[in-house]
Amino acid sequence: MVWTGIITDVRVSDVRFPTSLTLDGSDATNRDPDYSAAYVVIETDRRDGVTGHGLAFTIGRGTEVVVAGIHALRHLVVGKPIAAFTSSPGEFWKLLTGDSQIRWLGPDKGVMHLATAAVVNALWDLWAKLEQKPLWKLLSELSPEQIVELVDWRYLSDALTPEEARRSLDRLVPTRDARAAAMLDEGYPAYTTSVGWLGYPDEKIRRACREGIEQGFSRFKLKVGLDLGDDLRRTALVRDMIGPEHTLMIDANQRWGVEQAIEWVRRLAPTRPWWIEEPTSPDDVLGHAAIARALEPLGIGVASGEHCANSVMFKQFMQAGAISFCQIDFCRLAGVNEVVAVLLLAAHFGVPVCPHAGGVGLCEYVPHASLFDYIAVSASLERRCIEFVDHLHEHFVDPCVVRGGRYLAPTAPGTSITMKADSLAAHTFPGGQVWQDLSERS
């Protein structure tokens, strides 16, 4: 279908939620996050008034810098026909990431990459709404050739060629429908991080574990990394609460050096964590590989990706055997196109993808990636689960739904990221009512 219409505007808001007041989202490095987003709305001249929404997740201060980054991309989008994106999304992605002057600010990393993610994902939201399909369905119905076209292969084809990717996608086409039906029936396995933010006192952790089990979760993630004594106590507490049959994961949010990570996690090993997440710098491929080698005999995997800058970095992590779980982030990578690139790489290297979703809007986004992965790319649920954090869903028009420890398949057209207008207005920084009230109180 060729969609008519011209993109007429890219509007951006700086929206922040004061989560630091309750320490929701806190970890050993990010001690007081205010879950925030640079929020984009793409407008067109179409009579149906359809708009494309997208966001880049941030944690408070600095959101204004991402907003400026999005403004810097305007000239690449405004005035373009919608069909320039929908007929060749891969070419459009290269245009957005390849501006001959802006590229100097990256390439493909940092603030401009976050800004690009918000814009790319807003374009996909627009397209999925026009098609009247949730994003996962739109992606899962693309042909293998169309999927391969989404990806910029320039820096990836030494590890995986587009022809190889197309052949493995081809093999799964006849069975896609059965997996899509299973997803609609059963949903996708989730794990919860809401039990273990670093700033939570023990009693709150106990309560959250009890609630998590009642809600049907079997996998629980706890923040570690600040104080070994606290970690020994808290990991034992969670293991005790969830019992030997359930799964515990731990997340250090980049707190340690390589050797320190190995020593610290060895001390926590008796509580049998399934993975240690972000043990060290997110850029240290060989450091992660060393940690992975040291912890493998203990049955502890290394997970990383929420700060992995781009698909080239993911390629190296996988080539080096440095991660046993790939945690794509829907808006740290430059949106859907680059997420698809990493899903293809992960399937090729046999690394399970367990998307990062600890933030505002990420739980809304990532089921689309995992459902598509299962239906069209990896066809496996083994060692795979999507993160769930139970915060701020009430601000979205089509919030994610998790039941019995599984994400239900999103059904509304788009990417599920459209925020309610009154939530957006109240949380806009610094002028929204919520921030006005807080500044009057202080």
Ligand SMILES: C[C@H](O)[C@@H](O)[C@@H](O)[C@H](O)C(=O)O
């Ligand atoms: C600041 C954030 O809440 C992080 O702690 C969070 O993304 C976390 O690393 C996670 O894995 O969910």
Ligand SMILES: [Mg+2]
């Ligand atoms: Mg994490």
